[in-house]
Amino acid sequence: MKTKDDIRETLINVAGNIFSKFGFKKTTMDEIADAARKGKSSIYYYFSSKEEIFGAVVEKEATILEKKILNDINTTDDPKEKIRKYILARMNGIKNLGNFYNALKNDYLSSFESIEKLRIKYDKEEHNLIKKILQEGIEKNIFYIKNTDKTAKAIVTTMKGLEIPLIVKDNKYKIEDRLDDFLDILYYGICKH
């Protein structure tokens, strides 16, 4: 017998499939209900609104991405390599999460408060993770960084810049091709020493 949580999860998966295809606005509660073989109003027994079920979908995807990233960076001990793996995993994840993010943007120009809160939460986690890698690099005597907080901020912002071609759906853009040029600057800078 299926528990309440099981059905909730099924609904999240079903809804996720439809949302990723049609975006938030063009997905109707009826469609989700039909695909889940339920009555439309039954969904309201599990979620209080369309926005809430969408938020649950996004949160699930983000959690999967986070796990994948953490897993990837733990395949190495070298902080330099960790940063590399981090950026690669993140960029590849963005391609998928970007679907949801974009779907939102195109539907409503302003996103929801609940999603915005999620974004801020993951931004903070991202910042802390980078910071941790940097500190690890300092301890291992590999990095020399005056202010890990500011440096992490700079790296995160730069990474967001790298992401744009992905979100704008520039298909010919290959991260791997450019990543090493970036890392080279990030690690060693351009000044003589």
Next chain:
Amino acid sequence: MKTKDDIRETLINVAGNIFSKFGFKKTTMDEIADAARKGKSSIYYYFSSKEEIFGAVVEKEATILEKKILNDINTTDDPKEKIRKYILARMNGIKNLGNFYNALKNDYLSSFESIEKLRIKYDKEEHNLIKKILQEGIEKNIFYIKNTDKTAKAIVTTMKGLEIPLIVKDNKYKIEDRLDDFLDILYYGICKH
């Protein structure tokens, strides 16, 4: 007596004011004509289409920005300082040019071919300018760079990332506050040496 070119330029200025306020789509040829105290069809004596006069406006603004940038970076001989001045001038310029760029984006999702060509042209000029500064730095024994072309590409991409908060109109965002953290990484990297 005003020459044809004089009137053309007046029209560009008048149109520029209106375009920057209302964007491409919401600006009508009648409005431009009225503001210039001309009949609408007279404008077609100077420009072949609405798109052409818009292109002329954008080109003029871009040229002004380019002059300002070139002027700024020539106030110093230090390549490091040149890059700093370049980014500052560029970012501040984007705030204004962003008006036009955004106006276009919000009106039509896809921009015009003619504007796209301009963008590509200025992207190339930007790349070459950065490359020139880098080479100057190498000659002066300040920079150590394996591949100036790839490095210039990396810097330009990073700069585009820095621009986003400006285009998204994040008013509290101050470039100056973060610029030096970026430059510190760009110049010296994060690795011990």
Next chain:
DNA sequence: TTTTCGACTGTTTTACTAAAACGTTCCAAA
């Protein structure tokens, strides 16, 4: 000859409306 513009053309946008679809609630049944 160079420049201007009123009148015109075909197309696109707007303003309006009624009908359909939507998210959400309610409540009785399972």
Next chain:
DNA sequence: TTTGGAACGTTTTAGTAAAACAGTCGAAAA
């Protein structure tokens, strides 16, 4: 506890006639 049919108020859509639009033309003014 869980389900879904019916109903509610709101939003979106489809359709349409009128207005506004970009662009043309040819005659007149400079």
